[in-house]
Amino acid sequence: MPSSASGPCVERRGYVRSTRRLLPLLRRLAGGWERTVWRRAWRVRAIHGEAGAGMVGELVMGRFRVIDRVGSGGMGTVYRAFDERLQRQVAVKEIAGVDARRVLREAQAAARLNHPGIVTLYELGSEGGRALLVSELVEGATLAELARCGDLSDREAAEFGADVCEALAHAHERGVVHRDVKPHNVIVRADDGVGRRAKLMDFGIASLAGAPALTATGEVVGTLAYMAPEQAEGQLAGEPADVYALALTLYELWAGTNPVARATPAHTAREIGGPLPPLRAYRPELPQSLIACVDACLHPEPESRPPLAELHRRLQAAGWLRATQLVALTAWGVAVTLVAAPIGRPGLALVLGVLTAPAILVASRLASASLPLLAPLLGALSLAPVYPAVAGSRGTALERGVLAALGWCWLLVGAATLGLGSRMGLLDKAPHGWSRSTSGAASALLSPLLTPEALLGAMVFALAALALGVVLRAGHVALALLGVLLWAAGLEGALRLVADGGLSARPLLIVAAALVAVIVEFRRRPPAPAGRPAPIPQARPAIQGGAPGGMP
Numbered sequence: 001m002p003s004s005a006s007g008p009c010v011e012r013r014g015y016v017r018s019t020r021r022l023l024p025l026l027r028r029l030a031g032g033w034e035r036t037v038w039r040r041a042w043r044v045r046a047i048h049g050e051a052g053a054g055m056v057g058e059l060v061m062g063r064f065r066v067i068d069r070v071g072s073g074g075m076g077t078v079y080r081a082f083d084e085r086l087q088r089q090v091a092v093k094e095i096a097g098v099d100a101r102r103v104l105r106e107a108q109a110a111a112r113l114n115h116p117g118i119v120t121l122y123e124l125g126s127e128g129g130r131a132l133l134v135s136e137l138v139e140g141a142t143l144a145e146l147a148r149c150g151d152l153s154d155r156e157a158a159e160f161g162a163d164v165c166e167a168l169a170h171a172h173e174r175g176v177v178h179r180d181v182k183p184h185n186v187i188v189r190a191d192d193g194v195g196r197r198a199k200l201m202d203f204g205i206a207s208l209a210g211a212p213a214l215t216a217t218g219e220v221v222g223t224l225a226y227m228a229p230e231q232a233e234g235q236l237a238g239e240p241a242d243v244y245a246l247a248l249t250l251y252e253l254w255a256g257t258n259p260v261a262r263a264t265p266a267h268t269a270r271e272i273g274g275p276l277p278p279l280r281a282y283r284p285e286l287p288q289s290l291i292a293c294v295d296a297c298l299h300p301e302p303e304s305r306p307p308l309a310e311l312h313r314r315l316q317a318a319g320w321l322r323a324t325q326l327v328a329l330t331a332w333g334v335a336v337t338l339v340a341a342p343i344g345r346p347g348l349a350l351v352l353g354v355l356t357a358p359a360i361l362v363a364s365r366l367a368s369a370s371l372p373l374l375a376p377l378l379g380a381l382s383l384a385p386v387y388p389a390v391a392g393s394r395g396t397a398l399e400r401g402v403l404a405a406l407g408w409c410w411l412l413v414g415a416a417t418l419g420l421g422s423r424m425g426l427l428d429k430a431p432h433g434w435s436r437s438t439s440g441a442a443s444a445l446l447s448p449l450l451t452p453e454a455l456l457g458a459m460v461f462a463l464a465a466l467a468l469g470v471v472l473r474a475g476h477v478a479l480a481l482l483g484v485l486l487w488a489a490g491l492e493g494a495l496r497l498v499a500d501g502g503l504s505a506r507p508l509l510i511v512a513a514a515l516v517a518v519i520v521e522f523r524r525r526p527p528a529p530a531g532r533p534a535p536i537p538q539a540r541p542a543i544q545g546g547a548p549g550g551m552p
Contacts, residue, residue, distance in 0.1 A: 055079055055094060060132060061125045064092055080137060083122075090122060091137040094130055107133065109203035112174045117167030119187070119201040138199055140190045144183035147253055153399070154286070157253040158315045160188060160198035164246055165312035167200040172239045172308065178203060179237050181245035182226040183252065225261040229273035229300045240302035243311060247297030250315075255282035273300040290314050347434050347441030354446060355409055362402045375407035376414025379422065384411055388461050392468035404465035405458040409449050412457075416445060426454050 055066045056079070064081040067089075071078055076095040083090050110121035123134040143160060146152040164186055171178060178185075178200065185202045224232070228244035231237040252258045259276045262268045276298055279291045293314040299305050359369040375387045391404035414420040416427040417434070427448045434440045448454060 060127055064134060089137050091135050093133040109176050112176055113171055115167055115170040117163045117199055119199050138187050138189055140188045142184050143186045146188060161250050162312055162315040163198035164200055165308055168242050169308055177238060178242050180223055181242050181249060182223050183249050224265055224268050225258050227272060230302055232272045240305045243297050243305050243308050247294050251279055251294055255279060345435045346438045347436055350438045350441050351445055355406060358402055359406050362399050371403050372406040372410045375411040376420045379411045379415060380420035388464035389468055392465035397466055400465040401462040404461040408458040408461040413445055
């Protein structure tokens, strides 16, 4: 009967399917219990220095001088080392007490691949009963770390997703299926002046065409919260499984939550293959074509998912995020013009357009474009120095700097036109009728913002916002607190000098140039010599889930 077919029978079939999915997971847990406990015990000893601590300072494989430890990951410990033969820094992953087949599989998978979006493996070796993998050292952080720190814009998530698509396409063409795509296994290279780029790593459980299987039929490998339904049921995981995992990763980056993950593995397993809330429920402002593609990639049946190339096209069009901002900018300009013309306020339209357009172009979220309007309100409360701290909490470095500088401009314009706060001695009070004339608005408000003194203040705000981001990333709470105090004192002193005319542009430009030189020097610092390694700035270790430090 229809009623019974849509009621208990459906629920019973869903229960049976969930049970079938749980059985291979339980077999995996039961069969590998001793190995899992031993590995975890070894990892605890490694964290406290009882395993692998002796590698620091050693020369391994006859050519790699170990400098320091970067961190611990799922399969071992990663060290920074110096290749004495080729004179370059590398990452060395020490793997002890694990299945040697996994190590060989990772090396075999990486050996087939040569792509800028995949961490490059240089060499495989062993010493003292431990396996060693040597790869390029990627200075950066994983997508999981960037998302947790709020240092990932919507546009960057799309760009990094496109990078991973290209890396997976390269792997699939060579018969390699990753099977463990997740935010922790994508590391983003630190910005070296040409932009950040994502790299896929950790091919330890990859499936290779033409190679013997590592797992028996029905055994489950991978990370449960990002696992495709067919993979969770122990079936053959092909290219659609990687598409599913990447789509779920993007979903999490944009929505801020993983719709599958639950408090326990058993609860998570029951969610796999079930209906998921559409991405538009969290982010309705994203392009509908992109949302539809991501949702389709999360279909429980692998044959119903779009190909990887389709997801790549949607992400690479990004134009979509840039176009969204350009459309918003155009709409804003049209709205200002249509409102200003009937009421006879072309000067007001000019000021609003000039001071708002840059924010719309750089803001990772359109709501952030209105942040500079907060500056005049803080100025009216004599809290103008608070604004760089607010701007310093936004997304990328470019966004922080531009929003901070625009806040300075709005601070002065608000004081000159509405009497909100101090004009810092840089602008005169706006003349009556300035909003009715574009020339009057330009000469009274916009031109003074281009004087060296006004630009100096904008530079102070921008540098303060950028510096605060560095201060808050200090490795110790006490250092962060001390840095914040020094930052606040320095900002207050600089603003007083700007207002009193006691600070000229030349010293500040010299300081800015010196800061840039220091950053460049740290990025280009030559490797440590072979005997006594010199201290080297720590990379942010990517140690969650996959391997740290950019190991494949």
